[in-house]
Amino acid sequence: MPFSGFDIFIPVLAILVLLVLFAGIKTVPQGYNFTVERFGRYTRTLSPGLNLIIPFIDRIGSQMNMMEQVLDVPTQEVITKDNALVSVDGVAFYQVLNAPQAAYQVLGLQNAILNLTMTNIRSVMGSMDLDELLSNRDAINDRLMHIVDDAAQPWGIKMTRVEIKDINPPANLVDSMARQMMAERNRRAEILEAEGRKQAQILEAEGRKEAAFRDAEARERAAEAEARATQMVSEAISKGDVQALNYFVAQKYTEALAQIGSASNSKTVLMPLEASSLIGSLSGIGAIAKEVFGAPDNTSPARPARSTMRPPVVGPDQS
Template identity: 85%
Template sequence: MNFTGLDIIIPVLVVLVLLFLFAGIKTVPQGSNWTVERFGRYTRSLSPGLNLILPFIDRIGAKMNMMEQVLDVPTQEVITRDNAIVAVDGVAFYQVLNAAQAAYQVAGLENAILNLTMTNIRSVMGSMDLDELLSNRDAINERLLRIVDEAASPWGIKVTRVEIKDINPPANLVDSMARQMMAERNKRAQILEAEGLKQAQVLEAEGRKEAAFRDAEARERAAEAEARATQVVSEAIAAGDVQAINYFVAQKYTEALARIGSATNSKVVLLPVEASALIGSLGGIGAIAKEVFGGESPTQNTRGANRPPLVPPGQG
């Protein structure tokens, strides 16, 4: 079989067209953007999906990952404002928002973000004291995020988070902080104990004060009652009632004998009075009872004889 020139040209043209089409068709995966360069100059960005470019004229420049990415910040030493040396590491999250800026505004995007973050960690944490550094981690993260995001925004990226993972002071400094914390806790315990003792003493003093006040009040009322009884007896004597004084003397006499007889160190009791005086006083008490109740006194019922009025002891 003889082939003409046309039979050879047609298949070659078909192959060239197919190669041209395959070279111009680009499929961009999800989460990525590709930049297109024409004769070395950026023209546009390709979004995820099927895209067409001019073969042999346009070419793919940079393939940028548009998903949020994490960047590990290595451990570095930071000198605080009070000259304490601490080892600090962290992590940063960022996302590319503009593929062209991320590809052509900075060389080595991840290295640039890493060095920017490390520099600002030393700057921010170096301006703080150690105690403030350990207790204000959230404030440090917020400040770092604001500074790093503002510095990286011309690169077409968004820094979403900067976190400090570990802050490790030297071992001797940790021991000093532990001793300081223990001393502070012991101080608080002593203060609380002293305040409790003070409160107990105050309450005890108030209790003694209240008891003394009530004792004084009781003695005052007893004295008033005694004075009132003496006044009543005096009024009765002034009115000519001799039985009142007999009753008053007999009561005091009997109480005195009872106190003498109940003494623990008394073996023999000597009464420097006549027995008839005590009996006469008891008879006076019986006479008063007869006058009050309108009947015979218990003494009269017992002995069956009337006795003369009582007189003070020693005058009988």
């Protein structure tokens, strides 16, 4: 059975409709945005999911990745403010926020971001001394991020982080810095040691001062007690109490004997008296006081002290 023209036209039409449908249906993956151009001019942006465009009139212009991306910054040499040559490399993180601006405002987005980051690294780090450069890396990162982000804002991107990975000074400069650090630490150690000796001397002087003050206070109180005791004995004697005088003299006499016995320059003490002589001396002193003050005789008569001195021994050669 021969086919008519209509029989051929229907399948061809169906195939064309299917081709048109396939050409007009666009699927955008998650994390991407597609720009649509109509006769070469941007019209709209396709979001992730299933989208329809006019076939043969509209076409996909740019497929922009909207996820955060990492851009490696190659190593470059930077001259610092104090003329030190260092090698620096880093990494930059950015994210496209506006697909049309990123697609049509700059040609070669990643290359533009890379060159912008490298230029600002040289500018920022070249305005700092080497010591400041090595100790303020966080401040450098923050400053770089704000500068690059402001410059790349017309491109529809957001700089999330700009990090300096390595700062490598020359080997001879590293050795000089190590010697400088050692000298600085030695200086600090000597200062701390001197401060310690100073504090020790101050505390020792304060201790001697406090001890002298307390010794003087003790001597003052002892003198006051002695004066008070003497005054009390004088008042008792003036009232006719001879026993107070006997006690006072016996106490001094006993203290004198104790000092003689405890002397370090003698091991043996020879005294021409015995224990009863001390009592006899006290009784004699009491009798004198009774005659002077006219006090009644309340004490027992003193016994004469016996002499304990032995006659000298005559040797064979002296007889």
